[in-house]
Amino acid sequence: MVKLIGAALILFAGTMIGFMQASRYAARPRQIRQLIQAVQRLETEIGYGYTPLPDAFERCAAHLPEPGASIFRGVKERINQPEGLTFRECWELSLADHWPGTAMRIPEKTALIRLGSALGISDREDQIKHMRLAVQQLKAEEDTARDDQARYEKMWKSLGVLIAALVVILIV
Incomplete structure (x- = not known):
């Protein structure tokens, strides 16, 4: 009886x-898509709304689901602190703090770090160009993430069950 309960727990x-x-493979393309939409919203806020950077980040965070919203909120909070950090430092610190809570990988982070180095230091048109470049890079990563999802999602589901069954067989 104890072996049966143990086997069921191991299998579970x-x-x-x-x-x-x-689920991490399924979440990655969705989070990248949400990030693309946030960057596009940011582009609209800066390009057409003439919104200051802290307000634009606050508005984008309001329309973005977690975990992306926490990245944008973190930037907005750091900008308003009296420590005197540059926008780039605020952006990179927020990414470093909130990135582990996402399913995204290094290429997406690299694209966002490049974007952060261009925001706030150049004119509106240059910032819009950098945001469009970031969107293109993120779309390419989204395609890669969808391919990975199709390739590995079913494999991990099956692998978890099969490895657990192997352990149960070896124990019993």
Whole structure:
């Protein structure tokens, strides 16, 4: 009876681990798409609304679901602090703080860091060009993420169950 309960727990745990890994592959393209929409909204706020950078980030964060909203809110909060940080420093610190909570990877972070180095230091047209470039880079990464999702999501679901079943067989 104890072996049966232990086997069921092992099978359940292995299955959940596989499903958690699969969910990260499913979340990545969705989060990249949300980030693309946020950058496009930021472009609109800066380009057509003539909105100051802190206000533009606040408005974008209001329309962005988590975990992306926390990145944008973190930038807005750091800009308003009296520490005298540049926008680039605020952007990079916010990315560093909130990035582990996302399913995104290094290429997306690199594109955002490049974008952050151009915002706030050049004229409106140059900032819009950098935002459009970031959107193009993020769209390419979204395509890659969708390919990875199609390739690895089912594999991780199956692998979790199969490895758990192997452990149960070896134990019993």
